[in-house]
Amino acid sequence: MERVLFALVLAGVALGVAAVLQRRQRADVPVRTGYSVPEQVDRADFARPGAPWLVAVFTSGTCEACAGVWDRAAVLESTAVVVEELEYLAARGLHERYEIDAVPTTLIVDADGVVQHSFLGPVSATHLWAAVAEARSPGSTPGDCGPSEATG
Numbered sequence: 001m002e003r004v005l006f007a008l009v010l011a012g013v014a015l016g017v018a019a020v021l022q023r024r025q026r027a028d029v030p031v032r033t034g035y036s037v038p039e040q041v042d043r044a045d046f047a048r049p050g051a052p053w054l055v056a057v058f059t060s061g062t063c064e065a066c067a068g069v070w071d072r073a074a075v076l077e078s079t080a081v082v083v084e085e086l087e088y089l090a091a092r093g094l095h096e097r098y099e100i101d102a103v104p105t106t107l108i109v110d111a112d113g114v115v116q117h118s119f120l121g122p123v124s125a126t127h128l129w130a131a132v133a134e135a136r137s138p139g140s141t142p143g144d145c146g147p148s149e150a151t152g
Contacts, residue, residue, distance in 0.1 A: 035102040037118045041109055045094055048082040053136060054109040055081060055128075058100045060088040065122040069104040072125040076132055108135050 043049040046056060057073045059066035070085050077083045086094050088103065108117040108131055117131040134141040 035105075035120055036099045037105060037115065037120065038098040038100075038107070039115055041098060041107065041113045041115065043109070043111070043113045045097070046082070046109075047084045051080060051082040052111050053081040053132065054107070055083045055132060056086060056107040056109060057084070058086045058088075058091075058095060058098075058103055058105040058107075060103045063103045066104040069106060069119075069123055069128075072123070072128055073106060076129065080136070081132065108132055110135065 106119040116135040
């Protein structure tokens, strides 16, 4: 009887040690706290590099939200603003170069390639259009219409 009790205690201790070791191993795994957004791009990588503004929409064919973001961005096209969709399969090199790891990612970029505003995920037309207006003419957007969802 003593041997059975000793074996049970020993098994319990072994299970406890195994659980602690397993938790430690999981704690050492890095936790992703966010996605990366470039701060600068090379305008030569995009359509009409001479345009004063670029709205780059990184998408994927498997992303349901991407189509809506693209539809909202496309209407911003003008002589001063080039709007370009960069679908993952068609523009994989740019996704990799700029480390785009979440779609949709929308960048509002000035003539020098500096990302003035960015959005990760779906963005409303109001926030997107206000961000472009604010980038083009700082102070022109009322406070409640500003790019509050912008990451940049």
